[in-house]
Amino acid sequence: MGKSLHISKDLDINLEDLIGQCIAILGIRGSGKSNTAGVIFEELLENNYPLSIVDLEGEYFGLKEKYEVLVVGKGEGVEIEIDAHCAPEIAQVSMEQNVPVVLDLSGFLSEERTELLKAYLSALWNLAGTLRKPYMIGIEEAHEFIPQGVKNELKEMISRIALRGRKRGLGGIVVSQRSAKVDKDVLSQAGMLFLHRVVHEVDMRVYCELLPWRKSEVKEIIGSLDTGDCMYVNGDNILPIYVRERSTFHAGFTPSLETVKSPELRSVSASIIETIEKARVGKGPKSPTEQLEQRIEMMERMMGSKDQRIAELEDVARTLGYIKLEIPSFAKEVLAPGSLSEKEVRVSNSLPVVVADDSTVDITESVQVASLDEPELITALVQGVGNESDGTSCLLPPAVNQHIERLISRFSREEMLHRRVLAFLIEHSPGAYSAHQIAAWTSCPQELIDEDPPQGFLNSGLIQRERRTSGTLYRSALRTFVNREFRVFQPDIGDNGLHHVTRLLRDRLPMIA
Ligand SMILES: Nc1ncnc2c1ncn2[C@@H]1O[C@H](COP(=O)(O)OP(=O)(O)O)[C@@H](O)[C@H]1O
Ligand SMILES: [Mg+2]
Incomplete structure (x- = not known):
């Protein structure tokens, strides 16, 4: 008899059965999903099974009460703050050196979270391709990352792990309170299910597809489950179980009037922390200023x-x-x-x-x-x-006016220096000017313009750059820009309308500088 995981008094799962397995834990908020996931993680850790937990709410750092787990990311219980840059190094340390990792994403903006997770999971996927060893990835609030009916890179990556991870030894535990919102392809890959209570009709429908019972039976049985109760489904084997309570601190517990002691936490060995700190050097931020710069860079992207x-x-x-x-x-x-x-x-x-x-x-x-x-x-x-009346009395339709406003608001978000360059070029149109001339007129250093040309305006075609033997010249391309940008309105507003838009923008754009 191999090693087994003790999930409930009625259920022990053979550890071997979990290798490359996709497990789904579903149920409404408060039904006990995170506790169930926590129990599985505890049992895996008890058996030194390497894993990563993607934690959106900072619920899992309590595992450190009993196990050597590295908590990284950004959030309350984090030991090392990381960003997407050093995520691959953490993945490598975790997989190569069997270090269990909790990736706490609770403190990130959603875009940062996505970047970090993409970098982390893609590193795990690649490493698993060469190492081919058992490894488990737990994902809380999975509907956020693998929503039904949406396509994106991160979802594709997670789906790939669920669908094709087995050969590489990669398994997944997806936890979600929105059964109907989780991608059906991923759910259909789940060989093991823990179905906690649901109440909504849409979620019941998903359960009806997962359980071989009549709809009325599903409703009755699932509707009567209590916190911690669930249906364990493994192929034909269906078992009602009461999952044992997590033995480590559950930071996501439902608050009660009893005071809760903060747990004493263990740490991974100093050598691992040191390895990660080293990996961060040159990759991650070094000083607070650099961290801020990196953040600005990310925000700009x-x-x-x-x-x-x-x-x-x-x-x-x-x-x-x-x-x-x-x-x-x-x-x-x-x-x-x-x-x-x-x-x-x-x-x-x-x-x-x-x-x-x-x-x-x-x-x-x-x-x-x-x-x-x-x-x-x-x-x-x-x-x-009509809008096609003569140019002087041309009244622009609201859709055109709105588009003008949108453009102005978009251009107002460009850098101040770039806006000043734009204003200068528009006011001195149709002339072409060198950075030196622009610098003199706008009283900003020429090197600044050379090093940081108005890329946003160049990309949008509002400013044109011409390379001459004497150097680079810039000029306003407002008319061409308007003709292209407002082409769809041309049949209705005519050339006079376009001319009117150009005049309007010629007056208004310099004002945003
Ligand atoms: N099997 C269980 N035994 C005892 N308490 C449980 C059990 N499952 C959940 N709880 C408690 O119920 C509350 C909600 O559980 P949780 O796992 O956070 O739910 P969910 O993740 O579904 O929102 C928590 O306070 C948790 O400690
Ligand atoms: Mg939960």
């Missing part, structure tokens, strides 16, 4: 990807939002300025939409595109004053 996302969404919004107005003639009167206060205003696709009171008139076909503080625009639209 995050903002970069957010800007990209905003740009994508703006494209969608522009297409969706630029809906042509068709107002039946009988509705014009109702929509006239002054009578607007009686109308319901709602926002759709981030565009203000005016819907006439049902009792007065049905204009479901006529999607309005103005806001209440633009009564003249409504008048113009209602009176059929």
